[in-house]
Amino acid sequence: MAKEKAKSKQEAxxxxxxxxxxxxxxxxxxxxxxxxxxxxxxxxxxxVPVGGVIRAVATDPGSLxxxxxxxxxxxxxxxxxxxxxxxxxxxxxxxx
Amino acid sequence: MMAEEKKKKAAMVVLSGDMDKLFAAFIIANGAAAVNMExxxxxxxxxxxxLKKNVATGKSLFGRMxxxxxxxxxxxxxxxxxxxxxxxxxxxxxxxxSKNVVSLLEMRQxxxxxxxxxxxxxxxxxxxxxxxxxxxxxxxxxxGAGFFIEQAQQADFTMFI
Numbered sequence: 001m002a003k004e005k006a007k008s009k010q011e012a013x014x015x016x017x018x019x020x021x022x023x024x025x026x027x028x029x030x031x032x033x034x035x036x037x038x039x040x041x042x043x044x045x046x047x048v049p050v051g052g053v054i055r056a057v058a059t060d061p062g063s064l065x066x067x068x069x070x071x072x073x074x075x076x077x078x079x080x081x082x083x084x085x086x087x088x089x090x091x092x093x094x095x096x
Numbered sequence: 097m098m099a100e101e102k103k104k105k106a107a108m109v110v111l112s113g114d115m116d117k118l119f120a121a122f123i124i125a126n127g128a129a130a131v132n133m134e135x136x137x138x139x140x141x142x143x144x145x146x147l148k149k150n151v152a153t154g155k156s157l158f159g160r161m162x163x164x165x166x167x168x169x170x171x172x173x174x175x176x177x178x179x180x181x182x183x184x185x186x187x188x189x190x191x192x193x194s195k196n197v198v199s200l201l202e203m204r205q206x207x208x209x210x211x212x213x214x215x216x217x218x219x220x221x222x223x224x225x226x227x228x229x230x231x232x233x234x235x236x237x238x239x240g241a242g243f244f245i246e247q248a249q250q251a252d253f254t255m256f257i
Contacts, residue, residue: 033197035127039206042130066127073131 113142140217159225
């Protein structure tokens with residue numbers, strides 16, 4: 001069971017890499033609380049080129065709703081949201 | 097690709113100097129700034145605490161009394177419930193710190209960094225005898241209701257806290 005889980009997780013992360021391509025910037029947002037995860041993504045989005053991807057790791061459960069909302073309001077895109085234990089991993093693409 | 101669109105605007109009146117309400121005001125302001133909005137905060141009456149330095153204010157007897165009883169800067173804001181003469185503030189600060197929520201002071205600094213514009217209400221400053229020198233340098237300007245109405249009219253949302 002546990003093995004299967006680990007395997008599917010590995011597959012999932014491989015899939016992520018395939019669909020999302022390379023990551024341009026890693027952000028460690030663990031421990032930050034509302035509204036900081038969203039603010040930090042916003043402050044860093046211009047550091048990647050248009051079409052570039054930020055991989056942000058947060059632990060604030062509120063960010064599950066906040067970061068997709070931020071993306072919709074600013075016209076960017078969340079490619080993927082993953083949970084890994086307490087970590088919430090976002091792949092955010094700069095659209096414009 | 098779309099041309100550079102006009103920024104959306106948010107306008108907020110902050111009347112309260114309570115810790116909880118200031119938290120709400122700054123969290124919303126920072127959130128709005130994060131989604132690329134132009135944010136105007138208009139601090140009036142008790143809300144002026146958010147912009148004050150930790151200095152004694154007032155000239156007249158009553159003015160000095162207000163300064164004495166309502167003295168201090170943003171770090172001296174008490175919650176609207178469970179005040180208990182500063183005990184509530186201490187307790188909430190401890191609870192928030194343990195949950196990794198940043199302090200009001202840091203929230204205000206973040207707002208400054210994100211370009212949120214903060215205005216003091218000139219009339220309340222006159223009434224409470226708080227001068228421009230008693231307030232932090234980052235205050236954009238001290239203005240009146242007319243200025244706020246203009247901002248509110250152009251805003252996509254307004255708030256009164």
